[in-house]
Amino acid sequence: MNKALRKAVIAGNWKMNKTPSEAKALLNEIAPLVKDADCEVVACVPYVDLTTAVEAVKGTNIKIGAENAHWEEKGAFTGEISTGMLKEVGVEYVVLGHSERRQYFGETDETVNKRTKAVLKAGLKPIVCVGELLWERECNITEEVIARQIKLDFYDVTAEDMKNVVIAYEPVWAIGTGKTATADQAEEVCAFIRATLAKLYSKEVADGVTIQYGGSMNDGNAAELLSKEDVDGGLIGGASLVAEKFAAIVSAASK
Ligand code: PGA
Secondary structure (H helix, E strand, O other), X not given: OHHHHOOOEEXXXXXXXXXXXXXXXXXXXXXXXXXXXXXXXXXXXOHHHHHHHHHHOOOOOXXXXXXXXXXXXXXXXXXXXXXHHHHHHOOOEEEEOOHHHHHHOOOOHHHHHHHHHHHHHOOOEEXXXXXXXXXXXXXXXXXXXXXXXXXXXXXXXXXXXXXXOEEEEOOHHHOOOOOOOOHHHHHHHHXXXXXXXXXXXXXXXXXXXXXXXXXXXXXXXXXXXXXXXXOOXXXXXXXXXXXXXXXXXXXXXXX
């Protein structure tokens, strides 16, 4: 099975939650619970928590991620953070194109593409989020929306660079709503993403890309979602803020 070729990645997306001291406490709580994980464990935390978080996970199997990054190396971009800054503090992953950024902060596929290329160039691993709105699903254009996002977000990204890419399929209607996609719905779109990558690159490249599901994934539904052939991990919001719940998802991915 091709699934075995791919590394499962369970990443917490903390969003705008936890101060540095709270981040340290939560990571200290999570670390012993996930120490035997047979998957990649990542915590993507707010910028001001990064230094504390990197320090807190030293000697553990937890990797730290940021929640965005700018495409320029430096300059007059008030409020933005560069990939060089993230690298220097020890960040390994960067969430890009999250639907909250697309919805509230004017993120477009063009800017996601620029950020993706900058993150890869810096040797960081992007977790690129794609997903349809509820009305797009109701209008039966989920595949068109997803194909467009994949084509634009990865425009000019080489096959070699795709080895360091994680894609998160996050149906917007399932984020923070408690409405999870069914395992079959998640599999359908994750498989479609892989088929789209196979057309754009090759089957070999597509088979190597880790594709996560995100959107109300929790300790109760993770095992079923993760059992699907094309669902290689999860991007977890709410449940990543509770150590036991996050650890249970990690252990579901480790089986
Ligand atoms: P949720 O968030 O798990 O709280 O639905 C997922 C995400 O936004 O990545």
